[in-house]
Amino acid sequence: xxxxxxxxILIITIAFSLASLFFFGHRLLGGAAKFSPGRMEPxxxxxxxxxARHVKLSVKFYLTAILFVVFDIEVVFLYPWxxxxxxxxxxxxxxxxGFLAVLVVGLVYVWxxxxxxxxx
Amino acid sequence: xxxSQLIWAIVKIAIMVGFVFNMAAVLTWFxxxxxxxxxxxxxxxxxxxKIFGKxxxxxxxxxxxxDGLKFxxxxxxxxxxxxxxxxxxxxxxxxVPVLALVAVIPFGDTLCTSDLWHASKGGxxxxxxxxxxxxxxxxxxxxxxxxxxxxxxxxxxxxVGVLYVxxxxxxxxxxxxxxxxxxDNKFSLMGALRAAxxxxxxxxxxxxxxxxxMMIYGTVRLDEMVRWQGEHTWGIFAQPxxxxxxxxxxxxxxxxxxxxxxxxxxxxxSGYFTEYSGMSFGMFYFAEYMEIITVAMLTTTIFLGGxxxxxxxxxxxxxxxxxxxxxxxxxxxxxxxxxQVHAFFAKVLGLCFLHAVIRWSLPRFRYDQLMKLGWRVxxxxxxxxxxxxGVVYMAIAKGGASLWNGLxxxxxxxxxxxxxxxxxxxxxxxxxxxxxxxxxxxxxxSAGKMAAAAGGTPVTPMQA
Numbered sequence: 380x381x382x383x384x385x386x387x388i389l390i391i392t393i394a395f396s397l398a399s400l401f402f403f404g405h406r407l408l409g410g411a412a413k414f415s416p417g418r419m420e421p422x423x424x425x426x427x428x429x430x431a432r433h434v435k436l437s438v439k440f441y442l443t444a445i446l447f448v449v450f451d452i453e454v455v456f457l458y459p460w461x462x463x464x465x466x467x468x469x470x471x472x473x474x475x476x477g478f479l480a481v482l483v484v485g486l487v488y489v490w491x492x493x494x495x496x497x498x499x
Numbered sequence: 500x501x502x503s504q505l506i507w508a509i510v511k512i513a514i515m516v517g518f519v520f521n522m523a524a525v526l527t528w529f530x531x532x533x534x535x536x537x538x539x540x541x542x543x544x545x546x547x548x549k550i551f552g553k554x555x556x557x558x559x560x561x562x563x564x565x566d567g568l569k570f571x572x573x574x575x576x577x578x579x580x581x582x583x584x585x586x587x588x589x590x591x592x593x594x595v596p597v598l599a600l601v602a603v604i605p606f607g608d609t610l611c612t613s614d615l616w617h618a619s620k621g622g623x624x625x626x627x628x629x630x631x632x633x634x635x636x637x638x639x640x641x642x643x644x645x646x647x648x649x650x651x652x653x654x655x656x657x658x659v660g661v662l663y664v665x666x667x668x669x670x671x672x673x674x675x676x677x678x679x680x681x682x683d684n685k686f687s688l689m690g691a692l693r694a695a696x697x698x699x700x701x702x703x704x705x706x707x708x709x710x711x712x713m714m715i716y717g718t719v720r721l722d723e724m725v726r727w728q729g730e731h732t733w734g735i736f737a738q739p740x741x742x743x744x745x746x747x748x749x750x751x752x753x754x755x756x757x758x759x760x761x762x763x764x765x766x767x768x769s770g771y772f773t774e775y776s777g778m779s780f781g782m783f784y785f786a787e788y789m790e791i792i793t794v795a796m797l798t799t800t801i802f803l804g805g806x807x808x809x810x811x812x813x814x815x816x817x818x819x820x821x822x823x824x825x826x827x828x829x830x831x832x833x834x835x836x837x838x839q840v841h842a843f844f845a846k847v848l849g850l851c852f853l854h855a856v857i858r859w860s861l862p863r864f865r866y867d868q869l870m871k872l873g874w875r876v877x878x879x880x881x882x883x884x885x886x887x888x889g890v891v892y893m894a895i896a897k898g899g900a901s902l903w904n905g906l907x908x909x910x911x912x913x914x915x916x917x918x919x920x921x922x923x924x925x926x927x928x929x930x931x932x933x934x935x936x937x938x939x940x941x942x943x944x945s946a947g948k949m950a951a952a953a954g955g956t957p958v959t960p961m962q963a
Binding site: 410414424465 | 574580591594595656664683692703711756762866871874879882889893896
């Protein structure tokens with residue numbers, strides 16, 4: 380048990396220390412940027428920034444996130460079945476095809492509703 | 500956990516993390532040098548190393564080192580209205596999961612250290628490294644009161660395998676999203692949102708495409724997947740559609756051209772890392788190349804047979820079609836392991852090369868095309884793949900023993916095919932390196948033809 384999971388903790392620790400080494404090495408060697416009014420502006424290819432920095436964004440992104448949650452949960456249900464697929468036989472197969480059919484109906488629904496359109 | 504296990508764990512982490520780190524640096528060079536070769540340019544060649552009055556340029560290989568030094572010495576910039584904590588945390592968060600992900604990827608078969616130990620008492624050279632049986636697990640030996648365990652050549656043999664990979668790969672989104680949010684810049688925010696929505700979209704297709712592979716392998720453990728592929732056939736032959744969907748989705752996951760919408764220069768300055776400078780930017784840049792390597796490792800493990808070479812098993816070389824054994828050559832265990840580890844890393848480098856070629860040959864998608872490809876093409880394809888795989892497998896399972904034997908022969912033929920292709924490719928490479936270089940000019944378009952009719956354009960010293 381501990382022999383299985385200890386290397387995971389070890390590798391995450393090593394990854395964190397390497398990334399921190401990079402970051403703090405840059406802080407130490409590079410030093411902080413000197414202040415000047417121009418460079419403190421948000422960089423927008425030279426044109427002056429106007430309006431709020433946190434702009435309002437399309438609702439499409441929100442829809443994508445919701446769709447991701449729906450379909451990723453589906454994947455979670457598929458994993459255990461996929462591993463035991465050979466033992467479960469036609470019974471498991473039929474059940475899962477039913478489950479997938481419901482999700483395909485959902486996919487067709489969001490498609491027809493226009494949630495998978497990004498031009499407009 | 501014994502001391503020897505801890506030492507082995509550290510050695511294995513050093514191998515994997517070291518490979519990912521160093522090859523990421525080499526890839527930043529190869530991406531530019533290979534791109535130059537594709538576009539008929541010279542490419543990076545300025546970084547120079549002087550020793551005893553002699554200059555070494557190593558075909559621009561010193562550029563990654565020069566870049567690294569330069570990154571470290573650039574001043575650290577943070578926008579005054581940025582979120583102080585999140586802005587600092589984002590580059591670290593984008594780099595850590597990529598490194599942690601390699602923990603479950605097997606780069607070699609189980610090393611039977613106890614067998615090596617026993618045999619070394621024999622003292623005869625031919626007897627030091629014996630062959631081990633093809634099937635079965637390695638014995639645990641007790642030597643002078645201490646226990647010698649077999650060594651799995653992967654950092655952590657987790658039962659959840661692929662799920663751990665997905666968990667870690669999903670964390671990559673967090674780094675990008677936080678970077679854009681904390682930067683206090685419109686373009687960063689848009690880039691971050693694009694990155695997040697693109698990555699979650701393709702993660703769905705990627706997850707479902709692997710379901711088909713898991714149904715065939717009957718496991719989520721990556722080392723067992725590789726073992727199945729060694730005994731039967733490589734995943735790319737068993738699940739070709741899943742391979743295509745997975746590779747496309749994985750390319751989109753690490754935001755490479757043609758899927759690099761989050762950092763589209765012509766639209767968003769530089770996307771979510773616009774406001775980062777020096778090594779803080781370099782960490783995002785570096786993490787992208789490390790992702791390429793981890794994706795190549797995953798693709799190799801799941802679809803390209805992992806560390807397996809055609810016909811090379813744990814006990815040695817066995818060429819057999821069905822029951823006809825054409826050749827059986829027993830090989831020492833240590834040599835088989837060395838070949839397999841090299842085969843794994845060679846396959847990974849081959850896929851990295853393919854990535855660079857894709858990057859320099861395809862133009863960028865439009866944003867709606869990108870999202871449509873993910874949701875309207877890859878997702879239905881991967882769902883269909885799951886159903887088709889299930890039905891076909893069930894039909895074959897009913898077919899009886901003769902059908903299975905036939906499939907075995909087909910599987911071994913695919914191994915023969917792979918062996919043939921690898922041999923031809925290797926020979927072609929050798930011939931290509933040995934052949935004298937000639938300049939071939941391809942004339943495309945009417946302007947080129949007119950120039951050719953007029954005796955060609957003048958040759959500059961650089962082209963000659």
